[in-house]
Amino acid sequence: MAWRAAASLLALRDQVNAAWPNRSRVSDGTVGDARHRSRASDHNPWIRDGNMGVVSALDITHDPKNGSDAGKIAAAIRRSRDNRVKYIIWNRRISNSSPTGGEAAWAWRPYGGKNPHSKHMHISVKSAKSRYDSAAPWHIGASSVIADPVAPEPAQMPYLRRGSRSRMVKDLQALLIKHGQDLKRDGRFGEATELAVKAFQRKVGLVQDGEVGPKTWAALMVA
């Protein structure tokens, strides 16, 4: 089934990217991979909009060194009581926008899921279209410019190929490793990285050119 991410979440991600352009995206994600798909998750496109599936969850990488502190973002969104939010998970705690488990709306409760969410925050938005597709600005705790809400994320990633010098090479290598490639995360785009990119491209049915453009980034960021 064709799917897309909820407009509210793309707006949020664009805002975070605009506020902290050098942030790592290594734990970012919208749509569920095969692993996610086998369980109930808002990363799966279970909401229907016409014949499109809509993904209503987003993960934002914790990268305080580059300003993108997932804990602070989670706190700012929670403080704003944004009416699009279903729940937020950060660092072993979950905050639901409606009263849950005897607790008041927005209270932090312990989160006992397998993944402690200490490397990324998770946000789910409500299933009503008026909520999930509202691209109004978010309160993320940064006095940032509001980015164009329709710009797709992979297009904002740098074009990388053998010899590229970019701090994103390390992120690329982490994503390749996550997708099963045997690789060292040394931050250098040499022969080993090129071979890993080609192997990954073969695996997902992309042209095996060993270069990382929007399509390869998009495939890598499915997580």
Ligand SMILES: [Zn+2]
């Ligand atoms: Zn998540």
